Amino acid sequence: MDDDRSFRHRRLAAVNLSILLANCKNMRHLRQIHAQVITSTTVTTNTFLLTRILLFLTTSDKGSLPYATALFRTIQNPNRFMYNTMIRAHSTANSDHHFSDRGGSLAFYKKMMSTSSVRPDHITFPFLLKYCCSIRNLISSESVHAHVLKFGVGVDLFVQNGMISMYSSFGSIQSALKVFTGMPEKDIVSWNSILIGSLRCGDLDLALGLFDEMKQDNNRNIVSWNSIMTGLVQAGRPKDALIFFHEMFDSDGGGVLPDKITISVVICACAALGALDHGRWMHNYMKRRNELEIDTVLGTALVDMYGKCGCVERASNVFDDIPNKDVLAWTAMISAFAVNGHGEEAFALFSEMEKHGIRPNQVTFGALLNACAHSGLLIKGRQSFRTMKDVYGIVPNLQHYACMVDLLSRAGLFEEALELIRTMPIKPDVYVFGALLGGCRMHGNAELGEELAEYLINLDPRNHVFYVILSDIYAKGNKFSNVKRIREFMSENGINKTSPGCSMIEINGIIHEFSVNGYDGSEVSSNEIGFMSNLILDQLRCVKPSGADNDQVTGI
């Protein structure tokens, strides 16, 4: 009788709480609900209801992880479900709470192990392993593997899948394969995990082989396609990514339809190729499919693509319609202005971003400095470099220094560039010195140029770039015997461009590659491309360089 009443009470309270939580509007509201639970229920029901609140706090977008963590600390004897909830909540990477809650999921796991009553189960480990993917700590992760075996869940499919991801996130594709091949039953997630793992570890051949095998077993889904395309783009093979996209699209990929992620990957490939027609087709395609709304991520990818294809106007139009613009969206648009020589607009947009209360990051300042380099904005460049450090406390990285050195040495300010290099707190790399060397070539600074080139050639004797720049510097100073000496040295030692510089052109939606030596040989005649490229070269020769940044034109 009593039990029955208690049960009904519990049911009733749970239903009421569900309704309350479903209508919960903000944290203030949640605190009220929490207080109500604490004051109006018995200890037994309390545990049950607190669990519901924890779950709400960690899974709803109206929840709050710090509040959940604080609430969790007040619970005397959390049960396994509560521990699992917290471990799950702290398992995702890229979140800020990694810093506030030192230890993340592992801290909660350790706390659970310190009790004698609660043990992990097959739900605990997939989340814990996911967390291990982000901490890049092999020792901890191997301990987790040991615990997986200790608690007898090493045969669980989800746990095994998690271990594949964990090992490949460290680059241990061998260990990942060992788990994979040892699995008695594999599902689509197992296959996708090992596919993604091989891509992360840079083993493209393995990935392509796996992808092939998956086809035979009719074991490919949208995640498989998206993953292989992402891998190809990141491996610098965007053209192959597009080929895969067409294979998927034309054959219906075995009943697979492109989703938001497919679109963003393909747009990324288009951006890398400068394939404007393809990119615009994708843009139209997503408009046709009304379930593919342009969210922040897709909008950012589009802005980037249009920017890299030289369509600042289109980029700007897409940008205006992006909902909830975050740093990445703003940075993509600033960058679109930057690479197209619209330095002033880039800075205007930066100010607007600050007004919107969006905090710039390292990448934003990289884009700004890049804008300065592309538009010769010396003063603004120096200013941004200072603002980055003093106002935002962002530590400049090698790329920022390379950008500044580029800007200064293009302006002929070699002393200032050298001073910056001398006072750098990090070791300057090839790109920093390379930027300086580029300035030397532009201004015919032979003394510094020779010294630098010699240094860089010693660092990387097989790289042709520095020989060529050095010979350019000699040629500019009419030291043709030195030019001849370098050319002879290069041919005697077989120092050539490893792969000929290659450009791409999009004709009727097909990407064609061509270079001075040859052409990839598709339907369009190589002669037509050769004819056009000569025409363009002739026109370029008629253009007088108008500013310091135009030296490439005279170099042709």
Add this chain to the structure above:
DNA sequence: ATAGGGTTAG
């Protein structure tokens, strides 16, 4: 319960 997407760079 586990797998996939966007920003800088010389």
